[in-house]
Every structure is written in C-alpha cells, then in structure tokens.
Amino acid sequence: MDATDGRPPRPIRLGMVGGGEGAFIGAVHRMVARLDGQYELVAGALSASPEKSLRSGRALGLADARVYGDWETMARAEAARPDGVEAVAIVTPNHAHAGPVRGFLEAGFDVICDKPLTTTLAEARALAADVARSGRVFALTHNYTGYPLVRQMRAMVREGRLGRLRLVHAEYPQDWLTLPIERDGQKQAEWRTDPARSGAGGAIGDIGTHAFNLAEFVTGLKAEAVSAELTSFVPGRALDDDAQIRVRWSGGARGAIWCSQVAPGNENGLQLRVYGETGGMHWRQDDPNRLYFTAFGEPTRILTRGGAGTGSDAARATRIPAGHPEGYLEAFANVYVEAAAAIRARRAGLPAPPDLHFPGVEDGVRGLAFVEASVA
Amino acid sequence: MDATDGRPPRPIRLGMVGGGEGAFIGAVHRMVARLDGQYELVAGALSASPEKSLRSGRALGLADARVYGDWETMARAEAARPDGVEAVAIVTPNHAHAGPVRGFLEAGFDVICDKPLTTTLAEARALAADVARSGRVFALTHNYTGYPLVRQMRAMVREGRLGRLRLVHAEYPQDWLTLPIERDGQKQAEWRTDPARSGAGGAIGDIGTHAFNLAEFVTGLKAEAVSAELTSFVPGRALDDDAQIRVRWSGGARGAIWCSQVAPGNENGLQLRVYGETGGMHWRQDDPNRLYFTAFGEPTRILTRGGAGTGSDAARATRIPAGHPEGYLEAFANVYVEAAAAIRARRAGLPAPPDLHFPGVEDGVRGLAFVEASVA
Amino acid sequence: MDATDGRPPRPIRLGMVGGGEGAFIGAVHRMVARLDGQYELVAGALSASPEKSLRSGRALGLADARVYGDWETMARAEAARPDGVEAVAIVTPNHAHAGPVRGFLEAGFDVICDKPLTTTLAEARALAADVARSGRVFALTHNYTGYPLVRQMRAMVREGRLGRLRLVHAEYPQDWLTLPIERDGQKQAEWRTDPARSGAGGAIGDIGTHAFNLAEFVTGLKAEAVSAELTSFVPGRALDDDAQIRVRWSGGARGAIWCSQVAPGNENGLQLRVYGETGGMHWRQDDPNRLYFTAFGEPTRILTRGGAGTGSDAARATRIPAGHPEGYLEAFANVYVEAAAAIRARRAGLPAPPDLHFPGVEDGVRGLAFVEASVA
C-alpha cells in the first residue's frame, strides 16, 4: 500500500470497452474488479451501438457523460479529464481487441484485455511491440492462472517437486455448442463461431488458448511443436468446435491439449495433469480447491486451498480459510488484483512488485502462435 | 431496481460494528457487501479499542470522522448525518451482538447481524420482539443458505420432489480446534472457546447452529425435540468442541446433527442429506456446485449450479455459467443482496419483494433454542 | 501350507445350511468359498423344504445323496461319512442360526455362520458358551472386516497413528426398503422385516450390526452405552427400518451409528470415520480401494489398496495389484480364507496362525447386545 496513515490507496478509475447488455464476460470483469475494492468503474464504451452503450451505461450507474458510443471518443475524452480513467478493460469480441488496446496504450492508459489477444499472430506480434513501446501495464485475462492451487502447482513444479517434466496434459471440454445454437440467435455462440469476429480458431481460440496458457503458466515449458486435428462437428459451423492437439514441450516433455465445445456432460471441464521424473500433479477447475500431488512412491496427497502444505504463492491468492470454497470469480479477481499492483507501481514510478504472475502480452502472442500452428 | 432511466439504485451506505484488525468474519462481510455493488462501507466502530478502531478504519479507507470508538457514538453520530449510514453490519463476537443490534434498530437503522444471534435464548427472544417493534429489516447471516444449490434443494423439497420427509441429517465437522490453540493466543480460538463471549455453546453455537439452520431452511421442518451429548475433548476447554445430537423433526421425520471442531481432515465439512418417501438429496459445502438427487427407483442425478434441471430460486442466486465454480463468498453475498432488496423496499415504503429467503431474527431465536436445548 | 512337496492342502469339504433357490447370501458364500480354492462344497441342507433343497442341490451340482431335507439329518449323515464335510456354513435367516450352529458344533464340525449371530442376546450368550465348550472354529461373516483397507485402518488406529481416539462415526444407509416390498412377495424383504425370523431388530439387526462391528473391529474400542431411536417409517412394518444411535465408546470416545433402509440414493453406503488426537481416517464401502488418512497438520493422504504406505495386514488381504479394484466378494472371501487357516490348524492340532482377524462368536454376542440395548 502506498498510502500514508495505513490507508489503502483509492480505487483505480477503470473504463470498459465492450461488455454491454447481454454480454457475459463484461459482467464478470466488473464483478471481479469490484470484489477487492481496487477498481471503480467510471466510464465505458460498452457497445458499438451508441444507444445500447448508453442504456448499458445507465444500467451500470455510470454518468451519461462518461458513456461513449465508440472507444476512440472515450480515449480522447477520458485522457482530457482530470478525473479520467486510469486503466481500461477491453472485453469486446476477439477481432475488436487490437484497435482499442493500441489506442488506449497510445493515449497513455494501462490496459487489461480479455483473451485471446487478437485474431491473428501477426496482429498479436504487432501489439506486443506496441505494449513494449508504451511502457504501460498490459494484463491478459487468462483467468484460470489466478486459482490459488494453480499458483501452488506452478510453485511446486518450478521448485522441482516433480523432477524434470515428462508429460503435460491439458484439456478443456465444454458442451454448450453441441447444437447449432448460433443459428438461433444465441449471441455468445454467434460471434464465437464467426471467423470474422473470432479469427481462424473456434474452440481452439476460445478455450484451447486457456488450456495452452495454463499448461505453460504452470510448467514454465514452451510448446515447441504441435500436431493438431481440428474438426467442426456441427454441420454448417465455420470454425472448429473440437481440437485434438499433440504437443512437444521444451525440455523433451510430451503431451496433449484437447478442447471441445461438443462434449455433452462437460460444462467447463478444464483440467491439467503434469508428470515428472519424481512425481505428478492433477488439478481440475470443477474441484478447484483440491490439488492432487503424488511424490512417486508415496501416497497421493490432497492439498487444499489454504490447507497444510501450501505455500506463499497460493496464500497470496487466497481470501478465506481452507474448506470454504473459492471459485471462478475469486481466481479471476486475482488477475485484476495483481494488475492493480503493477498499475499503481507504474504510476508511482516504481518497479513492479515481485511475485506478480498475471499473464501479459507475450502470453497472448504465444496463444495466437498456438492457434495458428494448430490450424495450419 | 427503483431508479429511473434504467439506472441502478445507488449503493446502500453501510456501517460496521466489529471486524477490525485480525478479524476473519468482518473481512468476509466487507467483501461480500462489495461484490454486487449494493453497499458502500462508509463508517464503523471496528473495535472496542478506539486506537485499533481508528487504525482499522484507515486500513479500510474510511474517513477518520466516520470511525468510532464505540457503537453507541456511531449510532448517534450517523443518525445525525444527512449522509449517514442506512444499514449496519454487526460482526462482533456473540456476546456483543444484542447491544448494538438493539441500539441501531432503535436508532432507525436496518441491521445485518452475524450468527448466532445472541448468547442466550432469553436475550434472543427479547431481540426478536425488538426487531418486530422496530419495523426494520433484520438479516442474520446464516450464509450457507445463500448457496444456489441449497436454494435448489429447498425448492425441490418444498415442491414435494422427495415426498413426505423421513430423515434429515446435517453435519458440520471441522478440525481447527484439535489442539488447544486458544492458549497460544489464536484470537479466533480464544473467543470461540470462552463462555463469556460465546455463550453456553462452543462448537454447537458456532457451527452447530449453521447445520441446524441449514436443515430447517431447506426442509421447512422444525426440530421438535433434541437429545444431545456435548463433549469438550481438549483438556481444559470450557465449551464443547463436539456435539452429537439426535433430532425429532416436525411431521415425524428423524435424524441427527453432528458438529465438531476436533475431527482431523475436515476443514469445513458442512453437509446436508434429506430423505423422503419418494427420493433423497445430498449437498456438501466442499463440492457446492453439485447437488445429488435421487428419485427412488431412478438413477441419481447430478444437478449443477446453473445446469439442466435447476429452477428459478437457484438461478436468482447464481452469477456465472454452469461449470465455473462459485463458492462461499458468492453464497454469502446472496444474503447481502437479498437484504439489500428488503432494505430498499422498506425505505421506499414498499412491501418486501417476493422470493427473498434470507434468514431473520426468528432463525436466530430457533438457533438459540437449539443450543440451549442441546446444552440442557 | 501344511503339505509336503510344496503342494497346497486339498480344499476343505464344506457343507451349507440354507442358501437354496432365491437366496442372496448363500450364493455369495459359495462364490467366496470357491474363489481361493480353499473349500469345496460337497453337501447341503439348502432349504426347509426337502423338494426345494434337492432342486437347489442339483442346481449346484451336489450329489443327491449329499443333499438333505433338514440340518439334523445332514449333521448325522455327514459325521458318519469318511468323506463327510469338515466345516459347515450356516446361511439361514437369523432365527434359524442357533439350532444348526449348536448342532454342528456338537457333532464336531467347524462352523462359519452368517450374521447376526442369533435373534436374542440370551441365545447369543448361550451359543458363545457352546462354541467355547466345543473347541471348534467359529467364524461370523461380518464380511466388511475383510476389506484390505479396513485392515489397514485397523492397523494404523492400533499403532496409534491417530492418537487417542475421540470420535467414531459409522453409518450404513440403504434404500431398498423405501417401499413396503415385503408385502409384494419379495423374499429377502419378507424375512428381514418379520420379527419371528429376524428378531427384535430390523435395520439395526441386519445392517446396524455390520456398522457396529466394523467400528469395534477397526478401533478396538467397545461401545459402553447407547442412546437409540428406532423408527419404522413404512406403515405397517413391524421392525425398525431406521436407527439413530449415539454411542459412548470405551476410553471416552463419542460418536454415532446410523443405519437405514429407507434412504433413497444409498445402495449399500457403509462408511466409517475415526478421529483421534492427532489424526483422522475415512473409509467407504462404495469406494473401497481408497482410504483417506489425515495426520493433523498435514495434507490428507489417499492410501490405496496395495499402494504406497500400506502394510502387512492389508497386504495379506489383497490379491491383485494396486489400481485394479477389488470389491465385496474378495473382502468376504478373506473371512473364509482366514477361517480356513484356523480350521486347518485346529484339525492338525496346531495353534491358530497369528494375524487372523476374522470375527467370531464374541463379535456376535456384542452385536446382539448392541441390538438389544438399542431396541430397549
């Protein structure tokens, strides 16, 4: 905390691009920004339709003057206000990330952006250069990295508790696109199955990148080669709704990434399994407060969030005692909390605090490289 | 929403009594009050020590002028301010609930109070009369009632999906008091094992009341008779750390409540099992996004939060899609959200909205009756 | 093995009383007797009806001459044969245990008897005296004691891995008597709900005794006092179909036994939880190849049958490698295997081998004492 008298810093003034009526992820960003009192939403360009943006802004309690019909106007106007936003959350569909990210960075704002970073690798690389040039904080909300036991897993893998890694298996099956609901006006399904808005990857871009990022985040390995088969099972669907990917990881590890949106019985079945020369670990999003750890030759241990055997990385990411489950929102909020710490440090001219693990633009570039390699 | 132009109502101005440095539950109340943007913490009497209260208030970003050394001063001062608090959260140890509850009600405030309501049944009954007389909203934070699938379970039981009930088993084992940590200065353990601050019940008051309330909340049955054995396993401990209670429920149902704070391997193992003439259900806090439902003669079904087969009561209590786990904080926040709806309605002179299920003072009275009957 | 040349002993010649057509448990006894090649079924009085006994005997491949219409004849005839049976399995309904047990003991046979031992405590005690007087082996098939991880749990508890015990919770919920199927001619239900054949206990005698025995078997504690509520939920049912029992165990431990036959969703939900001053353990029949062990202050460990951390008692009771599930039949067969070792030793005039843990007549007496105390 940078305040005197033991006071906490005031909340960071946050703007939002996208996330108007009917959007799922925008509402999530707002809840998690609010949870820890680190941000205050004060402005937004919430929709490409000015009327809808205004209506959405009012529903969120924003002042009419701080609700904009497009992000360019917002960037200009907010930059000019003494009480203007300090950071901006970009929660538009994938194809509409690069523009506002670049624009707000150039206007001097710190940026939090939903994933995947862009729709093409080339654009992702260009954006990475922009971020570097800007000197601004850039956070990419690969939110699953914020789970306390994912942090614990990362710490233990990197401490060598599994020995040299041999196998990394990540998967993210869902079932919500089992039927062609994009033809029935389901808004989320519409843009996620539309190459113009999602890019060349369907399931692989939407959730495969999460599984991929989680694997790299935890292990520190890099995917060096992929062999992929992408399928559109639902007739007429333009993008893949299933991807089977074999991966060669750096250091000689092997494994696979599977993502699917047509696997009935799986809601959001993200899981990661990692095996090394001396042990293995297993974590699943649908049971996120338990981490299974086996030191080879010993009984499997169940590490719990906040429980015995967990360390400082997990502790920093946890809010309540062991046994009281935390979930998706708390994990997501951890990305926002860490971004806040980086933003405050930057604005104060200080180096970023140590032990921040939020994903950044390089993760976004790697994600697009993964998508393009898999599609190719 | 009572606002024009599609705007949401402004946050309710909230004060807090208790919850200063080192307190667990106060921090939880603040997070959950903030999560949905329905409350703004603006004042507090956070500790019995004025210095600690001030320090705690500053750490929370309160203005010095709104931080008080005692709740009586806070009640007077806030009542006198045009921008004074509208509702107060009481998060002190049990013995210090009744005073501020009564005081703030009399001063015209709506009150949210942590459980158990008081330390004696007589005091609980007196408080219930005060609440009735005051006409104010009173919410008791039996937070487990806020879990979406607890709401689902309640709805299904009451719709008769299990038939006439036969068996109700609730349990809440923990292990954190396995050792006499109250002698090592662990603050939470100190007051929870101290009859002067906790009342006549130890584990039974602290967590037994949660299990009891959950059972009544879900089933609509009332405990008509209890047969209890309370034990203090840790030498020198003044209050029970384990309670084995057999219950006769209204309507002829039978069952048991078990709570313990000395059961190693159980963090917060609250669970509820309900069986009727035509079916059974099972819910556990450590896996809160799944509800097991068996219509007798059919395969057990796993209902998931937000998933197929869940209804409107659960939906109102849920924030994010199925498969993304919600947890303790979201459930707790649901009590605050519903209290907010009741508070807004009362302040507007309107009847409370339908379908609010937050626990109130009668639940508190019943909880103390349960404790006293079990202790006796 | 007592044979020369490395040869195994020939199978023990086994007779059976009860277990004719339509019986469930008789078929189980036959399978488990056969599994390890230790017994050969050669004779039987399989039904009270001579015709049915003969028909059942033929279906089992017995010679007609070895199939009897009543056990008295069988005892006489088999005693007179040079190739007569050596041991007898009694698998009749409860009320028909004492007669053949006593008769076969007196005729010099070793006896394996299904549980509960008898229908009254007085009769059980008399039988215990008969067993003692006979010098014969008597095994009572509390089959759950044969699970390898139950043996492991027993060994660890007795080694003090949990410290002094504080809590013992056993439960055995089923749902098959949810409806009054005894009125529809379901044979198993008929005799189990008939006081004339089952004794004073319904669920408590049939499955409560299993839970009780398992608790004592594992912990070595003795129930010193019980406080019970037995209920017949199904209208017209003469015996309890649910029992809620609070138990004071020797050494100051507390806990409960719950058994029910009207809890929809529970097939055979036997489980045991034991907590001591330094740790806790949990085992469930529906997941019998995993044992959860928590040393207080350390992560919970999952011990697997045959896996790391298990000892010799479990190893002796296991047949195949870890990860290949064993189940009910193998556990049951372990009682038969141990009984065989005792029978062979007795017949050879040798002391019984060490490390045999099969339940005996004293367990049966304790079971009836438990039933009568609970019914009273």
Add this chain to the structure above:
Amino acid sequence: MDATDGRPPRPIRLGMVGGGEGAFIGAVHRMVARLDGQYELVAGALSASPEKSLRSGRALGLADARVYGDWETMARAEAARPDGVEAVAIVTPNHAHAGPVRGFLEAGFDVICDKPLTTTLAEARALAADVARSGRVFALTHNYTGYPLVRQMRAMVREGRLGRLRLVHAEYPQDWLTLPIERDGQKQAEWRTDPARSGAGGAIGDIGTHAFNLAEFVTGLKAEAVSAELTSFVPGRALDDDAQIRVRWSGGARGAIWCSQVAPGNENGLQLRVYGETGGMHWRQDDPNRLYFTAFGEPTRILTRGGAGTGSDAARATRIPAGHPEGYLEAFANVYVEAAAAIRARRAGLPAPPDLHFPGVEDGVRGLAFVEASVA
C-alpha cells in the same frame, strides 16, 4: 445349462501354459477361472524351465503327471488322455503366444489367450487364419470388456442413446515404470520392456491395446487412422513407456488414446469417454461401479452396477446387488464365463449362445494393427 435334472454342467477341464512362480497374470487367470465354478485346472506347462514348471504345478495342487516342461508335450499328452484338458489358457509373455495357440488349436483344443495376441501384425493375421480354420473357440482376455458397466455403456451407445458419435477418448496411465526397475530384476518389468519378448510396442502393446480395444468394444467404431508419438522417457529403455495417439474413428468420429507407464499417481487409470450428437458417457476403472451418462440438456445421471436404468447386458455380467462393489476379478471372470458358454456349445455341436461379447482373434489382429500403425 446342458445338464439334465437341473444339474449344472461339470467344470471344463483347463490347462495352462505359462503362469508359473512369480507371474502375475497367470494367478489372475486361475482365480477368475475358479470363481464361477466353470473350470477346473488340471494340467499345465507353467514355465519354460521344467523344474520350475513342476514346482509351480505342485504349488497349485496339480498331479505331477499333468505338469509338463513344454507346451508341445502337454498338447500331445493331454490330447491322448480320456480325461485330458478341454481348453487351454495361454498366459506366457507376448512372444510366446503364437506357438502354443496354434499348437493347441491344431490339437483340437479351445484356447483362451492373454493379450496382446502376438508381437507382430503378420503373425496375428496368420493366427487369425488358424483360428478360423480350426473351428475352435478362441478368447482373448481383454478383461476390461467384462465390467458390467462397460457392457452397459456398449449397449447404450449401440442403442443410439448418444446419437451419432463424435468423440472417443480412451486413456490408460500407470506409473509403475517411472524408474528403470527392469534393471533391478523386477521380472514383470523385464519382459515388458524387452522387444524380444514384448514386440515392437512397450506401453502401447501392454496397455495401449487395452484402451484401444475398450474403445472399439464399446463404440463399435473402428480406428481408421492414427497419428502417434511414442516416447521412451526412462534412459536406456528400449521400448516406449508413453504413447500419445490421435485417432480417426470410422463414421467421422475423432479422439485420442493415451497410455503411459511413467505417470506418477496413476495406478491403473483406464478410462473411456464417449460423446455423440445427443449425449455423453464416462467410465473409469478406478470407480468401476458407476457410469456417468449425460443426455444433452438433462442432468448427468449416475448409473450404478445393478442399479436403476441398467439393462440386460450389464445384468448378465453382474453377480451381487448394487452398492456392493465388484472389481477387476469379477470383470475378468466374465470373459471366462462367456468363453465357457461358447466352449460348451461348440463341444455339444450347438451354435454359440447369443449375447456373448468376449473378445476374439479379430480383436487381437486389430490390436496389433494399432500397435504397428502407431509405432510406424
């Protein structure tokens, strides 16, 4: 049953090749052959070493005259005896299957053979021709096909309960070869990592073929193309200890097979997941008495062995009531039971009974094709 008077047929006289001292799978074959009383072991060539064969035979209680030093002698001698064996179980290492299989078929015996069928596809095909020519029964012990809920899954998939299949994922991770135990004299590890005895596939031949067979058995689909990466993680190991295989199934389904012997924390983690246009199913060997079934748009149902919603195929493969776990041995025994029915029918000159699902030589050929395609 082919007997008169309600008598069961006498046991089939069984011989065994391999399975001497220290062998794991031979002991399993003997237990499962015995469990249901359908076979009687009377002869064997239990080891390539005559001394060891004799010693092993005596330990099994075989007459010395029926214990042979090699399978050729056994085939001749047993064929010449009026009470000679009727069927032979081949449980040697992979490279030593083809010889005795062919030899015993030619000598007129029915044959039960452990998997994989042979070490090369060419040899497998030749053997298939031999089987066809012989007119004898040939059973390949892909034992996992015998699990009741695998049968249930197969029936439901084939009834179209999942709609047209889209995805089939099978995996079989183990951890027992994490260290180079083949160099420390562990016999099982020695031959399984030796190309001369196991063939070109290590993990893929030993357990990958099981996963592959299970997938085809349940779904009725055929693998049309594979893309595989085989790795030997343990330095100096000649065969793969991990295989990552992407599969194109007939009918347009996609999926993967993963097997590993170096994944710490996995004992025998065989599992199968199948997804179609209208539903999904999931089964795991380490929880074999539950089958998860999701009709898309409905809650997931848990089918239990013997429980509600299971059909005749599962019922035929089950021995005891729901809730009492069955395991590996019972499943394995189901293959033997079905083979017995086919053997009895053949010997009686009758057509094989309907509804037998035991794997045969074609499964063996397909397994070798899978191994060779993956290795290539």
